[in-house]
Amino acid sequence: MTSVKIIAVLVENRPGVLFKVANMIRRRSFNIESITVGTVDHKDISRMTITLHADDAIVEQLVKQLSKLIDVIEANVFTPEEVIARELAIIQLSPDVKVTTDTKVTQELRIVESSSESLTVELLGGPDVIDEFLQKIGESNVLSVARTGITALPKRRN
Amino acid sequence: MVEMTGSKALMEALRREKVKVIFGMPGGANLPIYDDLYDSGIKHVSVKHEQVGAHMADGYARVSRGPGVCMATSGPGATNLVTGIATAYMDSSPVIAITGQVPKAMIGRDAFQETDVVGVMASITKHTIQPLSAAEVPSAIKSAFYIANSGRPGPVLVDIPKDVQVENAEMIFPEKLEIRGYTPFLPIDRVKVAQAAEILAKAERPVIWGGGGIRISDASEPFTAIAELLNAPVVTSLQGKGIFPENHPLCLGPMGMHGRAEANKLIGEADVILAAGVRFSDRTTGTADEFGKSAKIIHIDADPSEINKNKRVHLHLLGDAKEILGQIYKTLANSVKRKGPGSWIERINEVREEMKQISAYDTSRSDLTGPNIVRLMREILPLDSILTTGVGRHQMWCEVHYQVLKPRTWITSTGLGTMGFGLPAAVGAKFAKPDVPVIDFDGDGSFMMTETALAVAVEERVPIIAIILNDKSLGMVEQWQRIFYKRRYSGVKTTAGPDFVKLAEAYGADGRRVDSLEQFAKTLREGLGSDMPMLIDVPVDPEYDVFPFMAPGKSLKDTVHGPKEMGIF
Ligand SMILES: Cc1ncc(C[n+]2csc(CCOP(=O)(O)OP(=O)(O)O)c2C)c(N)n1
Numbered sequence: 001m002t003s004v005k006i007i008a009v010l011v012e013n014r015p016g017v018l019f020k021v022a023n024m025i026r027r028r029s030f031n032i033e034s035i036t037v038g039t040v041d042h043k044d045i046s047r048m049t050i051t052l053h054a055d056d057a058i059v060e061q062l063v064k065q066l067s068k069l070i071d072v073i074e075a076n077v078f079t080p081e082e083v084i085a086r087e088l089a090i091i092q093l094s095p096d097v098k099v100t101t102d103t104k105v106t107q108e109l110r111i112v113e114s115s116s117e118s119l120t121v122e123l124l125g126g127p128d129v130i131d132e133f134l135q136k137i138g139e140s141n142v143l144s145v146a147r148t149g150i151t152a153l154p155k156r157r158n
Numbered sequence: 159m160v161e162m163t164g165s166k167a168l169m170e171a172l173r174r175e176k177v178k179v180i181f182g183m184p185g186g187a188n189l190p191i192y193d194d195l196y197d198s199g200i201k202h203v204s205v206k207h208e209q210v211g212a213h214m215a216d217g218y219a220r221v222s223r224g225p226g227v228c229m230a231t232s233g234p235g236a237t238n239l240v241t242g243i244a245t246a247y248m249d250s251s252p253v254i255a256i257t258g259q260v261p262k263a264m265i266g267r268d269a270f271q272e273t274d275v276v277g278v279m280a281s282i283t284k285h286t287i288q289p290l291s292a293a294e295v296p297s298a299i300k301s302a303f304y305i306a307n308s309g310r311p312g313p314v315l316v317d318i319p320k321d322v323q324v325e326n327a328e329m330i331f332p333e334k335l336e337i338r339g340y341t342p343f344l345p346i347d348r349v350k351v352a353q354a355a356e357i358l359a360k361a362e363r364p365v366i367w368g369g370g371g372i373r374i375s376d377a378s379e380p381f382t383a384i385a386e387l388l389n390a391p392v393v394t395s396l397q398g399k400g401i402f403p404e405n406h407p408l409c410l411g412p413m414g415m416h417g418r419a420e421a422n423k424l425i426g427e428a429d430v431i432l433a434a435g436v437r438f439s440d441r442t443t444g445t446a447d448e449f450g451k452s453a454k455i456i457h458i459d460a461d462p463s464e465i466n467k468n469k470r471v472h473l474h475l476l477g478d479a480k481e482i483l484g485q486i487y488k489t490l491a492n493s494v495k496r497k498g499p500g501s502w503i504e505r506i507n508e509v510r511e512e513m514k515q516i517s518a519y520d521t522s523r524s525d526l527t528g529p530n531i532v533r534l535m536r537e538i539l540p541l542d543s544i545l546t547t548g549v550g551r552h553q554m555w556c557e558v559h560y561q562v563l564k565p566r567t568w569i570t571s572t573g574l575g576t577m578g579f580g581l582p583a584a585v586g587a588k589f590a591k592p593d594v595p596v597i598d599f600d601g602d603g604s605f606m607m608t609e610t611a612l613a614v615a616v617e618e619r620v621p622i623i624a625i626i627l628n629d630k631s632l633g634m635v636e637q638w639q640r641i642f643y644k645r646r647y648s649g650v651k652t653t654a655g656p657d658f659v660k661l662a663e664a665y666g667a668d669g670r671r672v673d674s675l676e677q678f679a680k681t682l683r684e685g686l687g688s689d690m691p692m693l694i695d696v697p698v699d700p701e702y703d704v705f706p707f708m709a710p711g712k713s714l715k716d717t718v719h720g721p722k723e724m725g726i727f
Binding site: 011012016019020023024027057064065067068070071072073074 | 276284290461463465
């Protein structure tokens with residue numbers, strides 16, 4: 001069944017590693033929805049968070065193939081419910097838009113710049129929060145959007 | 159710690175890995191390496207074409223259990239390696255490719271003979287390493303050898319920029335390496351061993367299926383022990399030929415597109431299939447859904463990504479096949495008595511008798527056909543002879559009719575199916591085992607792809623024998639065009655092929671042509687006693703096709719046994 005999958009990959013922080021990971025995903029013809037990369041507490045290890053739409057069995061196979069890459073230390077797949085995921089969006093709106101702070105969504109909203117040309121806000125949250133906000137505000141009011149793509153950690157359960 | 163150049167460190171690291179021979183070609187970007195190779199004590203074989211070098215290293219590796227090493231310069235040298243490396247990758251062969259690269263400062267600037275070989279090779283190697291300082295060279299080579307030849311083996315590329323080759327550094331040669339992203343084998347799951355043994359013990363119609371992984375892990379002993387204990391018939395994949403002696407009463411031979419008819423039939427009647435060191439390739443299993451439909455399948459493999467890749471299995475065990483099979487055998491031997499021949503063996507003998515009648519197994523003709531030549535060759539060749547092949551009908555006749563009796567004496571390209579593999583692989587194999595006869599059984603089309611390897615054989619005085627089944631056609635493709643494309647022969651006929659006898663002579667080899675089985679036998683015997691490379695040109699009928707045949711997209715039960723049943727004669 002295809003659904004949103006979040007692949008968490010710990011890799012050696014070395015030149016060429018992102019290429020090897022992306023190349024493997026390309027081989028299976030997946031379209032990457034988003035990918036974020038950053039170092040973890042050890043500077044020589046990076047964490048990649050890859051979001052894509054995929055079939056369960058194929059993604060299981062993909063994760064095994066990713067694990068096989070020598071530069072990949074660990075690869076795991078999660079559903080959105082199994083992770084704590086955050087994404088940051090910077091959104092430029094038409095200057096005359098009214099943003100209210102009454103909904104849950106907009107509690108996470110911060111105005112970072114306001115001019116006669118535009119109103120720039122930043123929004124931090126789960127990806128659905130950003131989607132919801134953009135939908136509410138309406139396409140015609142949005143000048144441009146930059147989204148980081150999600151970064152995520154699996155929830156720890158006992 | 160000692161100070162030396164990157165290139166000298168490379169030589170030292172290779173000596174520490176006990177490399178005896180390198181198959182290579184020099185050029186601008188690896189000149190410093192070649193200068194140090196000159197008095198390194200390591201034998202260098204000048205390969206004439208880098209693809210030839212890669213196949214030689216591959217043939218060497220498959221026979222010797224150790225990595226084979228090939229070398230090339232940057233750009234065209236490196237790209238010429240590609241087919242050879244892809245071939246080694248598909249058949250899990252530990253080949254180390256060492257390429258020179260343009261100096262670091264020139265990388266990415268489209269410098270003369272610059273190819274991004276790390277990028278090009280990424281999806282056809284187990285790993286790629288590009289040391290960016292001389293001090294990294296020793297550990298690069300150490301990890302290349304370790305990675306190439308452990309777990310599921312595979313080719314590793316080491317791409318060394320020219321400035322790194324000449325740079326001086328304090329060198330540390332590590333004895334051991336920790337690579338945190340790489341664990342070749344996980345500990346064996348004992349619970350699963352017990353489960354596997356239980357399923358096998360209860361099986362009524364077990365079939366044991368072995369592939370290239372059994373050869374790689376040298377697991378023939380426990381593999382055979384299990385088959386004999388259970389009195390279970392054995393099938394192999396094409397890569398697995400020889401892991402179990404093919405003249406053993408329990409051996410049904412290879413299954414697959416051109417497998418043995420009895421193997422293709424009986425696998426469908428199994429209630430349990432123990433699949434060890436195999437990867438469920440479509441050429442071996444036919445359509446995955448139909449394969450083993452009524453059987454419980456137990457899969458043993460070194461590579462986690464092979465599990466459930468092409469076929470969902472009931473139980474899988476990860477790790478080294480030799481160890482796992484050894485443990486399964488021990489568990490079984492404690493619980494079951496050696497099984498006598500029951501109704502399953504009766505059924506097997508019945509199918510065997512039935513299949514004796516099929517036209518593909520007909521031995522009444524005495525002319526120069528593929529099957530006749532192959533069977534005669536088996537009679538003549540000593541047991542431990544090594545046979546390599548090209549790709550095509552000649553290879554498939556070997557699959558059906560050449561009994562491989564010892565592991566590592568059958569060297570063929572199955573995963574990639576690379577024409578041109580046979581001759582260079584034979585030369586490489588001969589370097590690994592100079593004391594046994596090495597024969598390349600080839601097609602005219604395949605042979606022409608890498609025939610320059612003959613120059614190497616003559617130059618290096620390695621007396622291999624190349625037998626060419628010369629149908630003046632790309633026979634295998636012609637057969638498909640005959641069957642599936644109404645005999646519209648498109649691009650397959652060689653209208654002005656070379657005179658192979660003269661060709662051999664021009665290279666300085668002994669060239670022969672035979673026109674009967676008797677003459678073939680006599681010539682082959684002469685070749686076995688000769689210290690010169692020999693080429694035997696055997697003219698054959700292009701219309702004589704290879705059977706049994708399971709058409710692509712079909713399942714093993716649809717195997718067709720001869721041209722009449724196929725409806726082409
Ligand atoms: C490098 C390469 N190119 C093309 C093919 C496709 N192909 C498979 S078999 C074959 C014909 C082989 O002819 P030959 O070597 O003469 O063997 P024969 O089938 O006649 O025995 C071809 C062209 C291949 N396997 N490898």
